[in-house]
């Protein structure tokens with residue numbers, strides 16, 4: 001498999017009262033197209049910081065991130081925003097849907113931004129809601145949905161522009177085990193359909209659904225293990 | 236989608252949106268009134284002074300018009316002199332006096348103008364006809380009301396009245412033949428107009444043929460300044476004032492009104508601007524998380540700004556539109572109050588609707604309101620995305 005995402009010698013320091021916190025400390029990482037990677041490690045080891053760098057919503061102090069061979073770290077704000085829009089899907093722990101929009105409008109938002117026509121948007125919006133099992137809830141607002149449903153809408157939104165890579169930071173962190181299992185199943189299906197996934201998680205179930213498990217500590221990768229397919233979760 | 240987000244945001248805070256629109260409306264109304272007051276008053280005066288087409292007025296040299304003591308003697312001779320100036324088309328001599336009208340044991344005192352009905356520029360007939368005959372007069376509603384008379388009635392009028400002795404001088408029997416509106420009088424002032432000769436006779440000015448004032452109309456295209464200078468040189472007993480001079484004097488006296496108007500107008504503009512800026516800043520600040528999410532999933536900075544500017548546009552345009560209505564209503568009300576101002580002609584419109592000035596001012600306010608959305612939204616859209624999301628997650 002060819003490398004979709006390549007991170008080289010990534011550093012991310014935060015200045016705190018004069019002293020620097022080295023949140024990410026020399027990480028190099030490749031993610032192949034269609035791969036499913038989980039990143040685990042103790043709290044504060046820099047998982048989220050790394051994911052933000054991979055998804056280009058934060059800039060590294062040093063190092064580069066390339067996507068499909070293109071150096072993303074060198075892009076200006078406009079190109080970077082466009083890059084995220086078209087190539088990356090984000091799933092957050094707290095869902096982060098627009099509260100004033102309906103579920104389907106939330107899903108359509110990135111498509112509208114990408115310039116898709118309204119009929120196309122509506123069709124794909126319905127399609128994606130069906131994909132995440134919420135075809136009947138399109139007109140509901142986030143406040144009218146459960147946490148698990150909101151997260152499924154968020155996943156549909158992440159898929160809106162058919163990104164090659166979806167990044168998820170503790171996507172089951174706010175959900176109970178059963179609802180979390182639904183999300184895990186959805187991710188597996190998503191990955192089976194060809195989307196590369198990088199998830200950061202404390203959730204054993206989710207971590208073991210991945211094909212590769214990366215262990216981090218103190219801002220660095222300490223070990224990586226390849227998991228046998230069909231790790232733990234069924235669905 | 237941006238429109239949807241903008242309207243959803245406004246609808247989501249309906250009460251706040253309504254209050255903001257109301258606030259802008261008040262500022263816009265104030266701005267409108269101040270613009271009308273400061274730019275319109277002068278136009279209104281000019282309109283009034285030129286309404287009858289007289290470009291020059293001749294007052295006794297060294298006095299103000301209708302200074303009752305000051306007179307211009309030899310009116311007929313002056314008329315003849317003025318007619319030798321080719322540009323003059325009409326000369327209207329005017330004599331001002333007081334008339335006392337006893338009736339049913341009461342005496343009504345009124346301002347009286349002796350005019351040449353064919354050439355006068357002091358009143359507009361409402362009904363009836365001009366006082367063409369020596370013993371006729373026209374009166375305004377204030378007089379008719381005060382004296383309890385109507386068109387067709389006959390009255391006894393005197394120019395002199397001694398309240399102690401209840402004796403009258405210069406008495407004459409006159410018939411009311413018309414109802415008129417006097418252009419240059421203050422509100423509520425009773426007034427009548429009668430032939431100049433009659434009033435001269437009643438006031439004892441037949442022999443010196445005195446008048447208080449001449450109004451002169453020039454043919455179209457004639458140089459007012461040249462005519463004024465000619466008159467000043469050839470008629471030594473009068474001072475010729477052009478409408479432009481009069482306007483300059485009026486301007487001078489109205490400067491305070493205008494300055495007040497400008498200052499309060501500028502203040503309203505500032506208030507409107509600050510109001511929308513504050514609102515947009517508050518509204519954007521409580522949405523930094525949402526904005527960071529939008530940025531994370533690929534919404535461009537200009538699009539975030541556009542969405543929020545659309546919100547401020549809606550608020551400022553709706554506010555400005557309401558303000559237009561509110562401003563016109565308050566202008567009418569204020570005009571009614573100011574028209575009672577003593578010494579000013581009631582016909583003056585303090586708040587004339589001057590489309591250009593008004594649209595300019597309102598467009599200015601609307602655009603200032605629109606601009607108010609730009610800075611806060613650009614700032615919010617430029618925040619670091621990951622850092623903002625983290626702060627939101629902690630909050």
Ligand SMILES: Nc1ncnc2c1ncn2[C@@H]1O[C@H](COP(=O)(O)OP(=O)(O)OP(=O)(O)O)[C@@H](O)[C@H]1O
Nearest residue numbers: 014016021023042043044045046047048049050622
């Ligand atoms: N904006 C910031 N300013 C200062 N320090 C920061 C900032 N963001 C992260 N850090 C620090 O960087 C380190 C790594 O944080 P990060 O959130 O990446 O850890 P994490 O592995 O995701 O932790 P968790 O599992 O609890 O989410 C922590 O020590 C954190 O305090």
Ligand SMILES: [Mg+2]
Nearest residue numbers: 047048049169
């Ligand atoms: Mg984290």
